[in-house]
Amino acid sequence: ALVDGSQRDLDGWHVVVSAGGTREPLDPVRFLGNRSSGRQGVALAQAAARRGARVTLVGANLAVAAPAGVDLVPVETTAQLRDAVRAAAKDADVVVMAAAVADFAPAHAAADKIKKRADGVTPAIELVETVDILAELAHEPLLPGQLVVGFAAETGDATGSVLEHGRAKALRKGADLLVVNAVGHGVGFGTDTNDVTLLDRAGEVVGRADGTKLDVAHAIWDAVVARR
Ligand code: CTP
Ligand code: CA
Numbered sequence: 109a110l111v112d113g114s115q116r117d118l119d120g121w122h123v124v125v126s127a128g129g130t131r132e133p134l135d136p137v138r139f140l141g142n143r144s145s146g147r148q149g150v151a152l153a154q155a156a157a158r159r160g161a162r163v164t165l166v167g168a169n170l171a172v173a174a175p176a177g178v179d180l181v182p183v184e185t186t187a188q189l190r191d192a193v194r195a196a197a198k199d200a201d202v203v204v205m206a207a208a209v210a211d212f213a214p215a216h217a218a219a220d221k222i223k224k225r226a227d228g229v230t231p232a233i234e235l236v237e238t239v240d241i242l243a244e245l246a247h248e249p250l251l252p253g254q255l256v257v258g259f260a261a262e263t264g265d266a267t268g269s270v271l272e273h274g275r276a277k278a279l280r281k282g283a284d285l286l287v288v289n290a291v292g293h294g295v296g297f298g299t300d301t302n303d304v305t306l307l308d309r310a311g312e313v314v315g316r317a318d319g320t321k322l323d324v325a326h327a328i329w330d331a332v333v334a335r336r
Contacts, residue, residue, distance in 0.1 A: 117333050119160035121201045125153045126193050126241075128168035130186040132213035134233065135222045142208045146170040148259075148302060148321045149206030153178045155325035164196040168207050186210050186238040193241060197250050202332055204257040205242040205283075213238050246282035246309075255332060258283040261291040275311035284309055285331060306331050 127149020131139040146167060153165040154175035163178040168189050174180040181192045186209050197203045212235035222231060242258045249256075258281050262273040274288035286307045302324045306315035317327030 116160035118156055118329065121156075121161040122164070122199055123153075123156045123161045124164045124166065124193060124196045124200045124203045125149050125156065126166040126168070126189060126203075126205050126207035126209075127153065128170045129208040130168045130189055130210045131184050132186065132210050132238075133217040134214050135218040135220065137221055140210060140212070140214065141169070142210065144168075144208035145172055146207075147172055147300070148324065149204070150175060151321040151325040152204055152206055152328060155322060155329055159329060164200070166192045166196065166207070168209075186213060186241075190239055190241045190244075193245075194250065197245065197254070200251070200254060201336070202255045202257065203245055204328075205245075206259050206287075208261070209241060210238055212236065240281075242283060243281050246284075255285070255336060256283045257285045257287065257328070257332065260286055260288045262288060263291060271305060271313075274305065274307055278307040278309060278311040282309055284335060285314070285328075287328060304328075 128146035129142040129144030131141040133139050150170065150172050153163045157163045157175060157177045164181060165174055165178045166181045166183060166189055167174055168183050183189045183192050189207060189209065193203065215234040215236045242256065246256045260274050260277045262270045264270045270288065270290045274286060278286040287304050288307060289302055289304045300320060302321050303318040304324055305313055308314050315327065315331050317324045
């Protein structure tokens with residue numbers, strides 16, 4: 109794969125990339141969130157812009173700066189991310205869901221700051237499941253021929269390996285490509301490098317990539333271009 113960005117194979121494309129981690133409010137000052145920095149999504153946006161694409165980056169609480177030359181739409185919650193992605197995706201050739209999206213949100217956000225109680229009773233937080241933005245885009249396409257790319261951060265456990273979990277997720281999500289990365293062992297979140305396996309919608313391995321998040325981003329765009 110060319111990683112110097114000298115190829116302009118995304119000329120004329122509009123690509124939408126979501127990045128970062130969503131936050132779901134508990135009260136005006138607190139949220140449920142995750143540790144995603146947004147680095148891999150930002151690298152995807154940067155690589156696509158270098159390759160000639162018009163890029164909309166829907167950034168949820170990014171810990172890193174957005175690259176120059178992309179249209180940044182900042183969001184905080186999963187509902188905002190969904191609206192921004194779907195609005196931008198109306199004329200997009202590709203949508204890449206690199207964001208770490210909250211799976212659950214508090215059923216009710218308190219209007220005022222939650223206070224400790226004199227009797228020591230602790231609050232219980234009721235959660236509701238969020239909309240699966242990726243599965244929705246993959247199962248009910250906004251545009252015929254639009255490519256949808258998802259990510260799966262997996263750890264191996266007693267019920268299966270990283271790749272087995274990835275395969276099951278590929279079949280469930282229906283995305284054209286699923287980028288599977290192993291997390292939780294010093295790789296993935298918060299680091300500058302990544303190691304991924306690319307699966308098609310049937311769960312078959314169609315590529316692997318490792319290196320900096322920019323190297324991995326270019327490899328993902330290579331795979332997207334090959335499927336278009
Ligand atoms: N995703 C999404 N909307 C959600 C949850 C996840 O669009 N509400 C997307 C992520 O952006 C990612 C993909 O789905 O591209 C996979 O996310 P992941 O957390 O690995 O999968 P889940 O389906 O949420 O399953 P689980 O967390 O239970 O493994
Ligand atoms: Ca999840």
